Amino acid sequence: MKISTELRAFSKRLGHDFARPELLQRALTHGSISTATRPDNQRLEFLGDRVLGLTMAEALFSADRAATEGQLAPRYNALVKGETCAAIARQIGLGEVLKLGRSEMLSGGRRKEALLADAMEAVLAAVYLDAGFEVARQVILTLWADRLDNVDDDARDAKTALQEWAQANGMSPPRYVQTARSGPDHAPEFEITVRLDDGREAHASGKGTKRSIEQAAAQALLDRIEGST
Incomplete structure (x- = not known):
């Protein structure tokens, strides 16, 4: 399969040259444009989440052997x-x-947090299927290097x-309001708003537990507060 100049440039930024570029094509295909002959990236997202999780767990375990x-x-x-x-x-x-x-494109899909996160996991799965776990692990460790150093x-x-x-x-303590919930019960997506007495607020959305999205909203508001001081 011939790969476009655009995808070749992306592969370079990712740090992996695909032997099977159709895997990358699928990883980048959102459900809003999928067809019977052009499947979306949801199955790859499922796999990529696990590849990322094992890589991060192993890296953290090895980096600090005294950590509880x-x-x-x-x-x-x-x-x-x-x-x-x-x-x-x-x-x-x-x-x-x-x-x-x-x-989806007109509604700003290319900038949506959840879409980008899902596609990133799908791309990691594509690397894994294309070249195996060790190559996927190295791609992840390279991309996540700064975050591992400052975790x-x-x-x-x-x-x-x-x-x-x-x-x-x-x-008063911050107030957390669930403004939306979607997705299946086994993989819910939440949208949370956190508000302070002075009117300042921030939003976060994504998959995971409700508490994890509340944490993301709290962090967004902390970043906003720190940026204004």
Whole structure:
């Protein structure tokens, strides 16, 4: 299968030259444009999530052999959460090559956090199927290198930090409101808004537990607060 110049450039940014470029094509195909002969990337997303998870768990386990499970878990969550996957996707320009239906494209799909995160996982699965676990592992470790180095900063409990900030500034604890829920029961997607007494708020959405999305919203608001000081 012939690969386009656009996808060849993306492969270079990703750090893997595909022997089977049809795997990359599928990984970049969103459900809004899929057909019977052009399947979407959901199955690859499922696999890529596990490839990423094993790679991160192994890396964290090896990097700090004295760490307890209670210390490793928040670090792991910080590395595999949707926001991190979406950030990596933006870093390598994945949104530019994502194949979307017209309505999804017009609604800003190339910038949507959940779409980017899902596609990033699908691309990792495509690398795994194309070249095996060790190659996929090296691609992941290269792309996630900076986040692995700074994982303790990323793993801090954002909800606790935001509550402490609010109380220190004479406010009530932050309020978390679920503004939307979608997806099947086994893989729900939440949209959460967090608000402070002074009117400041932030939003987060994605797959995972409700608490993980609340953490993402809290972190978004903390970043906004820190950026304004």
